[in-house]
Amino acid sequence: MKLLNLKRVLCLSPHPDDVEYSMLGTILKYKDTTFDVLCLSCGGAKGFDSTNALNRRQEVNNVWGSLEYNNVNLSFADCDYLEDRTEPGWINYIENKFINNQKYDGIFIPPEKDSMYEHRFVNKFGSALIRKDAMSLIEYHTVSTLNCWKPNVFIDISKTYKSKLQAINKFVSQNDKSYFTKDTLDSFHSNFQCSKRGIKIVEQFKILEMFGY
Secondary structure: OOHHHOOEEEEEEOOOOHHHHHHHHHHHHOOOOEEEEEEOOOOOOOOOOHHHHOOHHHHHHHHHHOOOOOOEEEEEOOOOOHHHOOHHHHHHHHHHHOHHHOOOOEEEEOOOOEOOHHHHHHHOHHHHHOOOOOOEEEEEOOOOEOOOOOOOEEEEOOOOHHHHHHHHOOOHHHOOOHHHOHHHHHHHOOOHHHHOOOOOOEEEEEEEEOOOO
């Protein structure tokens, strides 16, 4: 079963844990879609995020090492911080290292409507990266997504939610954050319109452009 009939997609993660927190349940569910997950940094902004001193990239490896999957390729960018490259520099890097070497059907990015400026920074790459090819562009729901963001795809992850929760506990540097508590996680994975239809646990996405569906 493929996600939105997509065979292979590139998922851009501004920080360690963004893609896993936002769409791990979906990745585990859709085993016939290949997900290339690219983590772009070692953590938050240089000099401002105290957890950068910890090996957060290894935490990403620990998360995936705790799971059974054969549809994920994990990569890390060759620099530590998003500010180490300009927007054109990142677009050129992603094109040369990934898009020019693979046939992607889509790219997943964090939302434009997000309170985290580094998420918004990575969101800007999306339109440029799909400008030449028929690649779909899809935003994923993050912990800092604003309430004005309107998803249009809701993936039922009830069968993979337990595995997701167990896996993201490997992000030990983040376990003291409010968004890693069980109540907050349950809230993040709920949507009123879905709940009243009997779908209680979801990951949320917004299709910006869709090609070849």
